[in-house]
Amino acid sequence: MAGSLLPVDEALAILLDDTRAIANTETLDLIEADGRILSEDLPARVTQPPFSASAMDGYAVRAADADAAGALLSVIGTVAAGETPRQTVAPGTAVRIFTGAPLPPGADSVVIQEDCQSVGGDRIKLIEPTKSGSNIRPAGQDFREGLTLLRQGRRLEARALSLAAAGGYGTLPVYCRPKIAVLATGDELVPPGEVPGPGQISASAGIALQSLARANGTQTRDLGIARDNAAAIEAAVASARAWGADVLITIGGASVGDRDLVGPTLQAMGMTLDFWKIAMRPGKPLMVGNLDAMKVLGLPGNPVSAYVCALVFAEPLIRRLARLAPRNRLMRAFAAEAIGPNGPRRHYMRARFTDRTNALVAPCSSQDSSLIATLASADCLIVRPPADGPVKPGDPLSVMMLDPNEP
Template identity: 35%
Template sequence: MSAVSVEEHAAAVEAMLAALGTRTAQRIPLAEALGRVSFEDVRSPVDLPLFRNSQMDGYAVDSRSVATTPVTLPVSTVIAAGPTEAAVLASGSAAKIMTGAPIPDGADAIVPVEDTTVPTVGSVTIERGRAAGAFVREQGSDVRVGTILIEAGRALEPRHISVLAAVGFAEVDVRSRPRVAVVTTGAELVDAGSALTPGQIYDSNGITLAAHLQASGAEVVAVARSSDDPSRFREILDEAAQSAELIITSGGVSMGDFEVVKDVLRPLGGHFGSVRMQPGGPQGMTMFDGIPVLSFPGNPVSTVVSYIMFARNIVRKAAGLSPVLPRTASLHEPVVSAPGRRQLLRGRLRDDGRVELVAGPGSHLVAALAWADVLIDIDSDTTELAAGTDVEVWPL
């Protein structure tokens, strides 16, 4: 797999990860369903409203008895919202009723309390009559049994949670998340917050890849770090393969000594080589005990760019999320690019719709990645682009 194009490597990765797209249903509590993707159409098991009820605080009446106003009627009962015996409206009377309370048989309209006066205890004067159906919420007027509330493949938002709760769902079937393990490598890596000794750096790739995977809808089942010891790396891979459907490694894939990922996986059938892109040239891919392993270079920017270009949309598709696609923007300034490699430069979209460079192509410029919001995609045959030229940009 030496010196292939981005497109060629992306196609090989997609083929290796094809099985990731086969998902099953997972039943989870509704309270945990925010952001998850519905597995199938969700239909209402009940009518909404569940029963005829009052839209207002007021009086339930037979509309014929208030056709001429003002009229004074006896109040035969008081009906509150909540558990209650089924009520029947006595002929020629009114029932005092609260918002949401069931409407008694014999009543077909609600007179709001503000359209009434109370001349004596036990009676009410209706100052303004109401036609049949006024302020009555009929059973099923919102949703009927069997109505599709949420279509399959919908990422659940608070509004979806609301309607599912309203029709009585305590659990919901969602699309299972792709399970991914992250393994960073390098004897120089230490946890953030640790005291550094000469030659050590903080391990940012593990938490960074985990964050990108979670944003893509994946379940991160492990974030581990290996030294450059092959036996330790193999041990971590064995552990990760027990729970993961995909393993992503960072580091250990270049041309130097102590490249533990390449040294362990190449004898197992792994393919390692160069992709014509910058940053992120060194890449690897392996099937390890039936689990696909994507191996990215260890420089932090290279790791992120590799994930975006080769894995993000595959993981998102498996999770049921829509792909992140490039858009077109005009360059704010001229760009010079080295020939032979597809450049993915950090950029920032301006208020005027143009895109400006944030930093150079160096794969160690981590802060610039935080300041950027897109990758500017420059093809391998281009060496110069003038300000105002339209380019593709990938959202970060």
């Protein structure tokens, strides 16, 4: 009965309350650290820029000699990026300088080349005056040695990695990625790519769950297919434990039928178990427990139900382990057509946008939870509250995006 089913939000809160983020760390090369979470504050090892440098191509001068148009200066040398200045800028002189080159001693400004005119004999005339400090990047303008560049917990992406490189780092300390093991169960399943025999189907749910887990900063291991017997399930679970899995996700066998052996087998192996029936559709049976340090999440065997349950439960669990902020897949939209009343469970209806500009969505024509093609063609899920009344065209809806833009 509906009254015995646990509400989705309450079930999710219980699951996350018992989840602690990964604490193990490792050190990786900069590019390998892309997308990872920094495990320590990062102080600058160098000052950037380490010297006062020219911001433009032009001439390094003393501002006192260049405060009026028409001033004549003698060019006594040249300095380019990567070189050390060999001349000191004395009164009445200038040094030809290029962008990024160190400012020569004695100079306090740079006149850009467009504001100068060559008058022959290594002499230039200023077309425009300049002020002290013009067109110079002073030492430490970006940051100084010892300044904290990045804080612990920062997700490392292009900008953060560039800053770390500029700050003197070739490797970075990061948190380890959660290890997610995925196990499909059922005598009827064959591996993807193998032609199913009579009464058999391809095991498709595991591929989807591994993809979802990888998109959320994990490493995954496919434990394959365990047949409907305790020995096969025990062997697969032992493999997950030996690998050091942080989460074991099982697909199928989480209900209470005679062939649903996953829960009893895991309990016999020492798992502490909370078994919930969740007030959601598709998907109702959900198994949550702990086997030593490994979290166990048992999902329904139907591929569509498994995927929807994974979005609602596995993704938040994984992101908490990975120290990633919760992914916000929800947005406000509007009904493109009339939708009938909802039943006693929260319903995640596969749907498509008919008009993205105005956020109009319509449910797919069939909501049968066995239709994988319908899931693949959908771009969102309409989230219907339990016992929600009929929806009219234009009524507001809450939708869960299947391909959100945020990381």
